[in-house]
Amino acid sequence: MTDEPQGLTDEEVAEQEGEELPDREAMSLVNLNAAAPINAAAALNVLSDNSAAGASATQTTPITQTT
Amino acid sequence: MGVRRTAASVVAMGTLAVWAAPAMAAGSTTNGTNTVDAITTTGSPTSQLFALQVTSQRGQDNAQNTAWAYAHDCTGCRSVAVAFQVDFEVGPMSQSTPQNLGLAENYQCTGCVSYAYAYQDVVPVAHPITLNAPEQAQLNDIASRAQQLASSGQTPAQMDPVFKQLAAELQTDVANDVRLLNSNQAGTSWKGAQLPGFLLSGFNFASADLSNANLEQAQLRGTNLSGANLSGAHLSGANLSGANLSGANLTGANLSGANLSGANERGATFG
Helix, strand or coil, X not given: CCCCCCCCCHHHHHHCCCCCCCCHHHHHCCCCXXXXXXXXXXXXXXXXXXXXXXXXXXXXXXXXXXX | CCCCCCHHHHHHHXXXXXXXXXXXXXXXXXXXXXXXXXXXXXXXXXXXXXXXXXXXXXXXXXXXEEEEEEEEEEECCEEEEEEEEEEEEEEEEEEECCEEEEEEEXXXXXXXXXXXXXXXXXXXXXCCCCCCHHHHHHHHHHHHHHHHHHCCCCCHHHHHHHHHHHHHHHHXXXXXXHHCCCCECCCCECCCCECCCCECCCCECCCCECCCCECCCCECCCCECCCCECCCCECCCXXXXXXXXXXXXXCCCECCCCECCCCECCCCEEC
């Protein structure tokens, strides 16, 4: 006679760690193999007197970046 | 070409990682590449350039938007480069690496001003988009104001917030254009939206919030506006023939010159 398989006790279940999956809709939006938008700005005054340099860059993507 | 790259500028460009060597011409706009170069020196002391590009990319998005302002070997030169790009990513993308870069440099200058601003709006869409005439007119208006600002003689600190406002306006307008690909707008909010001359005939705006929206000269023939909030809306010159306005709130709306022939105004509130 073999032992009946035993289920997990309530205590054992409570010890398990888990995380809820995101909604299906959220997962379905991730359809990119690579998303790496680049946004950069730089302003320089080199060997210059009384001069003004200014630079900005704004990028709105599903990943928004501002510099 | 008369343009010298300093060690500092090379280092700076290095920090931009993938800065494409800008063409030495005033700028170029090809499919997916929008480049604005404002380069000044003694004898050619002023360059104030703006360009707006709308591009569509499929599969892989490698769009580039660059603004480069460079003044060198000069006294009192002024270089302003501003590049706006709307980048529609059409359908599924295997790769999205759009680049948006701004660089301003004064080299061996006295009293020079260099300003660069790059704005790139990357917009995923399911299907290709063609902007219609009223939508294109909005973008043209933004471009006109941006060019005027670039040529205004203002300092970088003065121009920068205004260019960012124009960029935000462009983003809103483009977002609205994308939203209006769906003619069923029942219950949606268009409060204060700028939709002058827009082609909205046959749309369903039932119970939508269009309060204070600008709908001047808009085409709204047969549009369902039942229960919509149009209070304070600007509807002068709009064509509302055959529209359903039953139960709509038109308090304070400007209807001068609007065509209401055949419109159902039962229960609508005017005042």
